[in-house]
């Protein structure tokens with residue numbers, strides 16, 4: 001099983017779309033919920049240089065992570081469907 005790590009928020013529709021895709025594909029993943037305030041999202045900012053979510057970390061992705069929902073969903077479907 002691949003090591004997938006998702007940084008997201010429960011109230012974020014983009015995050016929900018990624019979670020739904022992961023669930024539909026039966027993929028296990030670790031989830032980190034980021035704080036509400038962008039200024040407190042230092043962990044994801046240090047890792048990616050930005051504070052938006054969702055972010056998916058996957059060794060099979062170019063550069064190791066993806067920050068755009070369309071790209072994340074497309075990547076998951078191409079790699080794991």
Ligand SMILES: N[C@@H](CCC(=O)N[C@@H](CS)C(=O)NCC(=O)O)C(=O)O
Pocket residue numbers: 011012013014015051052053054067068069070
């Ligand atoms: N282009 C992004 C947009 C996602 C987005 O707008 N996420 C919101 C939370 S629901 C957010 O983090 N916005 C702040 C930001 O992008 O810095 C995507 O498609 O994944």
